[in-house]
Amino acid sequence: MFTPLEDIRFLADSENRFTALEALAAGPRTRSELRSATEASSATISRLLGDFESRGWVARDGNRYALTPLGEYVASEFIDLHGHMTTASELRELLPWFPLEELDLEVDLEVVTGARITAATPDNPMAPVARVLDIERKSTRTNTLANIFPEPCIEARHEAIVDGTQTMELVTTPAVVESVMASPCADEFEDIVAADRATVYVHDGDVPPGGVYDGTAYLIVLDDRDVSVGLIESDDSVLVDRLAETFDEYRRASTRLTASALRDGHESAWAET
Incomplete structure (x- = not known):
């Protein structure tokens, strides 16, 4: 016995x-x-x-x-x-930076049980970034909150939206737009903004990076230096619904970015709603 x-x-x-x-x-x-x-x-x-x-x-x-x-x-x-x-083992290093409270999930780790976790490691510190690029390049439909929009991401989105069939709604910040327009990818970003399948909004304030792609929630986990330390993807309905609600909240508090304003070089390129 x-x-x-x-x-x-x-x-x-x-x-x-x-x-x-x-x-x-x-x-x-x-x-x-x-x-x-x-x-x-x-x-x-x-x-x-x-x-x-x-x-x-x-x-x-x-x-x-x-x-x-x-x-x-x-x-x-x-x-x-x-x-x-x-999951607990994978979250050990990410948990201090995981924004459960910001998402009003009452620190319920059940929402990430079975999640796909891509953590930065000493051997592969860019693993979360590589996975984000994969999502941006291959998704069919995305609702994205972005506090940065680096050149590889712009190129991936251009490939997916302008050259492909992806539909995207993006909420970002004035600082991100200014940075992108000063980069070598300014023309590609303008193409994205002008594309029929893309709608870009600008929020006057910080946005938590992440969103929903093809029915899957994803969170980019940043440390106190705003360095990406992990990516969490989950089909859990609680997390998907909460990320969708969060995206809608930021979108409602944002203004539409227009390609014409970008071309004219307006400082308030997002003045049209």
């Missing part, structure tokens, strides 16, 4: 046990298939399956092993727990 803590420790103490359980959750497996999934030895797989059988989690059918109803329950719960802990 095993106690609950002993069963938890049994699974948590071995990557092979968890990997095998996860493989069995997808369907019956032979010993050879479990060896391939875990990259463990035949002796390890034999011990592992014996331990699973003694707990009533698996049953043998010919040369294949399948989860019992109890095993399916254990696998489902433990895989969920593993997913939660994976």
Whole structure:
């Protein structure tokens, strides 16, 4: 008879046990298939399956092993727990900068359970930026809040909107517009503003970077130096709805940016609503 803590420790103490359980959750497996999934030895797989059988989690059918109803329950719960802990591990460095309170989510981390997290690392500090560019280039429809609009992003948006079929609504700031118009990408930005599939607004104040693309919420996480340290993407309806509401709030408090004003070089290029 095993106690609950002993069963938890049994699974948590071995990557092979968890990997095998996860493989069995997808369907019956032979010993050879479990060896391939875990990259463990035949002796390890034999011990592992014996331990699973003694707990009533698996049953043998010919040369294949399948989860019992109890095993399916254990696998489902433990895989969920593993997913939660994976998210917690990924958020460890991002959480101090994650704007849950600004989004009025009452610090409920359930909204990011199962999220795709792209964190900056010493080996790849530009990983979040690369992922943002991927989103900007490949999305079908985006509602974006942008506190910066660097040249690679302008080029990606130009490719997606002017040369492609993406539809974009963008809320940004006067400082961003001024910076872009002083950059080598000014003409490309003007093309974006003039495009039928793009609507650009300017908000007189800071905006939190992120938005919604193709039904997925995304948050760009900045540290206290305004350096991107991570990107969080989630299909969770709470986060998607809140990001959509946040975008609408900023858009309503903004004014429309026009291509004609940009061409005329008006300081108040966003004077038309």
